[in-house]
Amino acid sequence: MAQKVLVPCSSSSSxxxxxxxxxxxxxxAIAFGGGLSQSSSRKNKSLALKAVAAKGETSAPVTAxxxxxxxxFDALREGLEEEMARDPTVCVMGEDVGxxxxxxxxxxxxxxxFGDLRVLDTPICENSFTGMGxxxxxxxxxxxxEGMNMGFLLLAYNQISxxxxxLHYTSGGQFKIPVVIRGPGGVGKQLGAEHSQRLESxxxxxxxxxxxxxxxxYNAKGLMKAAIRSDNPVILYEHVLLYNLKExxxxxxxxxxxxxxxxxxxxxxxxxxxYSRMRHFVLQAAKTLVERGYDPEIIDIxxxxxxxxxxxxxxxxxxxxxxxxxxxxxxGGIGASLRAAIVDNFWDFLDGRPECLSSQDVPTPYAAxxxxxTVVQPxxxxxxxxxxxxxxx
Amino acid sequence: MAMAMARWRQRLLSSACSSSSSxxxxxxxxxxxxxxxxxxxxSSRGFAAAxxxxxxxxxxxxxxxxxxxxxPPEQRVETSAKELVDxxxxxxxxxxxxxxxxxxxxxxxxxxxxxxxxxxxxxxVGMEAALxxxxxxxxxxxxHCTHIGRGGTVLEVMAELMGRKSGCSLxxxxxxxxxxxxxxxxxxxxIVGAQTALGAGLAFAQKYNKQNAVSLALYxxxxxxxxxxxxxxxxxxxxxxxxxFVCENNHYGMGTAEWRSAKSPEYYKRGDYVPGLKIDGxxxxxxxxGVRFAKEHALTKGPIVLEMDTYRYHGHSMSDPGSTxxxxxxxxxxxxxxxxxxxxxxxxxxKEIVTVADLKNLEKQAKAEVDEAVxxxxxxxxxxTHELFTHVHVKGLKQLAYxxxxxxxxxxxx
Numbered sequence: 014m015a016q017k018v019l020v021p022c023s024s025s026s027s028x029x030x031x032x033x034x035x036x037x038x039x040x041x042a043i044a045f046g047g048g049l050s051q052s053s054s055r056k057n058k059s060l061a062l063k064a065v066a067a068k069g070e071t072s073a074p075v076t077a078x079x080x081x082x083x084x085x086f087d088a089l090r091e092g093l094e095e096e097m098a099r100d101p102t103v104c105v106m107g108e109d110v111g112x113x114x115x116x117x118x119x120x121x122x123x124x125x126x127f128g129d130l131r132v133l134d135t136p137i138c139e140n141s142f143t144g145m146g147x148x149x150x151x152x153x154x155x156x157x158x159e160g161m162n163m164g165f166l167l168l169a170y171n172q173i174s175x176x177x178x179x180l181h182y183t184s185g186g187q188f189k190i191p192v193v194i195r196g197p198g199g200v201g202k203q204l205g206a207e208h209s210q211r212l213e214s215x216x217x218x219x220x221x222x223x224x225x226x227x228x229x230x231y232n233a234k235g236l237m238k239a240a241i242r243s244d245n246p247v248i249l250y251e252h253v254l255l256y257n258l259k260e261x262x263x264x265x266x267x268x269x270x271x272x273x274x275x276x277x278x279x280x281x282x283x284x285x286x287x288y289s290r291m292r293h294f295v296l297q298a299a300k301t302l303v304e305r306g307y308d309p310e311i312i313d314i315x316x317x318x319x320x321x322x323x324x325x326x327x328x329x330x331x332x333x334x335x336x337x338x339x340x341x342x343x344x345g346g347i348g349a350s351l352r353a354a355i356v357d358n359f360w361d362f363l364d365g366r367p368e369c370l371s372s373q374d375v376p377t378p379y380a381a382x383x384x385x386x387t388v389v390q391p392x393x394x395x396x397x398x399x400x401x402x403x404x405x406x
Numbered sequence: 407m408a409m410a411m412a413r414w415r416q417r418l419l420s421s422a423c424s425s426s427s428s429x430x431x432x433x434x435x436x437x438x439x440x441x442x443x444x445x446x447x448x449s450s451r452g453f454a455a456a457x458x459x460x461x462x463x464x465x466x467x468x469x470x471x472x473x474x475x476x477x478p479p480e481q482r483v484e485t486s487a488k489e490l491v492d493x494x495x496x497x498x499x500x501x502x503x504x505x506x507x508x509x510x511x512x513x514x515x516x517x518x519x520x521x522x523x524x525x526x527x528x529x530x531v532g533m534e535a536a537l538x539x540x541x542x543x544x545x546x547x548x549x550h551c552t553h554i555g556r557g558g559t560v561l562e563v564m565a566e567l568m569g570r571k572s573g574c575s576l577x578x579x580x581x582x583x584x585x586x587x588x589x590x591x592x593x594x595x596x597i598v599g600a601q602t603a604l605g606a607g608l609a610f611a612q613k614y615n616k617q618n619a620v621s622l623a624l625y626x627x628x629x630x631x632x633x634x635x636x637x638x639x640x641x642x643x644x645x646x647x648x649x650x651f652v653c654e655n656n657h658y659g660m661g662t663a664e665w666r667s668a669k670s671p672e673y674y675k676r677g678d679y680v681p682g683l684k685i686d687g688x689x690x691x692x693x694x695x696g697v698r699f700a701k702e703h704a705l706t707k708g709p710i711v712l713e714m715d716t717y718r719y720h721g722h723s724m725s726d727p728g729s730t731x732x733x734x735x736x737x738x739x740x741x742x743x744x745x746x747x748x749x750x751x752x753x754x755x756x757k758e759i760v761t762v763a764d765l766k767n768l769e770k771q772a773k774a775e776v777d778e779a780v781x782x783x784x785x786x787x788x789x790x791t792h793e794l795f796t797h798v799h800v801k802g803l804k805q806l807a808y809x810x811x812x813x814x815x816x817x818x819x820x
Contacts, residue, residue: 141603141637148607175597183583185576186797244800
């Protein structure tokens with residue numbers, strides 16, 4: 014039951030119930046995207062008191078007993094259900110989303126509630142059901158296309174790049190494509206190379222697309238709702254291993270801003286930019302770093318395209334050092350683009366080169382030890398941060 | 407192999423469709439008397455009574471339909487004088503427009519890829535006669551005439567081809583990306599075969615919104631071998647989506663003849679469990695009848711595949727001379743035997759709906775219309791530089807675009 018819609022995104026909406034932190038410097042606001050959100054300072058209030066950021070630390074603005082505890086996949090489901098109930102043009106399509114309830118239970122119960130046409134079980138034809146979702150979106154339906162695993166959407170690359178990304182432009186603005194393409198990606202637990210792909214690096218240069226990555230139940234639900242309400246084609250990246258993350262989220266309805274980054278832990282020594290599963294690794298590493306006396310500022314960039322250069326820039330101006338921790342490959346990943354953007358925009362504020370920890374440029378092996386060696390581990394984050402803060406690199 | 411080729415060439419030139427005047431005798435004779443009386447009256451006043459006449463009469467369709475898992479429609483179609491004259495007018499405008507595009511391309515006003523539709527006009531004109539604007543059409547890159555059929559103007563098409571801001575896509579789409587939202591025309595797609603999945607999506611939306619309309623997904627004989635087409639056919643048949651798959655078979659996939667690219671060139675049968683109908687695509691009345699039949703089928707029973715047996719006079723695009731993989735005799739043969747405009751002309755004259763002079767007038771008007779549009783389009787301005795960044799995203803996305811030095815903001819994206 015929605016009582017009040019909290020939309021912690023600025024532009025025209027007022028952020029009256031959010032406190033403005035005086036430590037944020039608004040220099041050259043016009044160059045970095047205008048007045049973006051101040052909601053992240055809300056988290057300042059609750060987290061600044063604690064010295065250690067725990068792994069399951071809440072990112073959601075709730076007090077101890079209000080709100081409800083929920084797992085991430087259920088938060089996605091809640092967001093989807095609320096949007097489907099609110100707007101009859103929202104429909105979901107994908108493999109086993111209907112009667113089976115979704116291979117990760119994100120659409121569980123929705124087919125019984127909304128019917129087979131609105132929660133459509135498709136045959137295994139990614140290219141054409143993604144195309145179908147895009148074609149339907151051209152007429153005004155708000156389709157949510159689920160890839161059972163993000164990697165399968167490579168079969169639909171043509172539809173996503175040429176149709177979802179370009180149709181608004183090539184039609185001179187006549188058609189908009191309010192499609193949401195979502196699914197789990199990232200390296201799981203020994204799923205094999207083809208089921209451990211990180212598609213954010215492949216889609217990031219497609220013009221016309223917007224990309225967001227969720228990492229906690231709070232932002233998963235908020236981003237799902239925002240993506241559905243957006244008139245642009247949005248790709249929502251979920252992570253296979255984060256579906257069972259538990260958190261307490263507000264009971265009231267809330268919609269997050271798609272283009273906004275989340276300040277997870279304020280600090281002054283170094284800016285660590287991360288997203289998706291790596292956020293939790295960074296938080297784990299941060300425990301140790303704080304014990305050793307360092308004060309990292311951790312930002313979950315959330316918006317993979319476009320980058321929230323405003324939040325990132327303000328952080329870099331404060332700390333002068335930046336480390337990017339990502340799960341993409343080193344070559345052509347999100348980190349590569351982010352490094353370029355940081356160098357272009359904040360060169361004068363950097364004390365050293367922006368560092369990046371990314372996955373190895375290898376197909377993900379099956380063996381557990383090798384798989385662990387493919388992705389960044391908390392120990393590596395600790396070593397890297399110490400090296401940077403001790404001036405060794 | 408040579409024998410197969412020769413047989414195939416013969417089929418292309420088959421003159422079974424040339425004799426429009428040898429249709430059924432008796433009702434025609436009556437009509438001829440009536441209309442000649444009218445035309446004697448009207449000839450002194452010029453062009454008046456007969457062309458606006460909407461009284462229906464029946465015309466035979468010479469080339470038989472071929473059905474796959476369905477009973478083909480009757481070989482007779484109802485039409486009227488007005489409709490035939492309109493067909494002639496519109497097809498002639500389309501023909502002139504494509505020829506104008508040819509010369510503009512050679513004069514370097516149009517660049518890049520330009521795929522011309524002349525020879526195939528009967529397909530889109532006949533389709534429109536059987537559809538309403540509620541129905542949706544999506545096609546591939548040979549879309550100039552389809553855009554006109556859906557309500558676009560020649561000026562819009564010409565301006566878009568020349569990259570002017572008065573074009574239908576504001577100059578940002580080009581030849582292969584023409585769209586018309588009011589006319590439910592979804593383009594205009596560059597990648598072969600991808601539009602069939604979109605077409606299934608259009609039909610899905612029509613079913614979702616319970617509209618009593620159909621979607622037509624057009625593709626060529628080259629695209630008929632794409633896997634995504636069969637995926638789209640499967641999901642359409644599975645969910646009874648009101649989609650009509652129309653294969654515009656002009657017998658060449660760019661430079662590759664159909665017998666060299668398809669094991670089974672009977673494209674109307676390729677749907678397997680989806681019924682199909684083969685139509686003479688050079689006969690506008692046959693197309694009208696076939697599409698009307700298909701629309702009924704799609705609304706009641708589910709998807710259907712139509713194969714339009716048609717031909718393009720130009721090459722695949724302007725960079726293709728069109729004569730390296732086929733002989734000039736073949737092209738001129740088809741033009742002589744099966745040209746869609748000539749067929750309608752013969753029908754109009756045989757039924758004495760118009761005189762030769764009237765047709766010449768119509769042709770002059772069409773040429774003037776196209777020339778006027780070309781001149782107006784040439785005067786149109788190029789899009790402004792800031793238009794580079796508009797319509798990348800729908801309004802609401804906060805993003806700034808920088809100049810090349812990455813320091814100065816040149817435009818905030820809307």
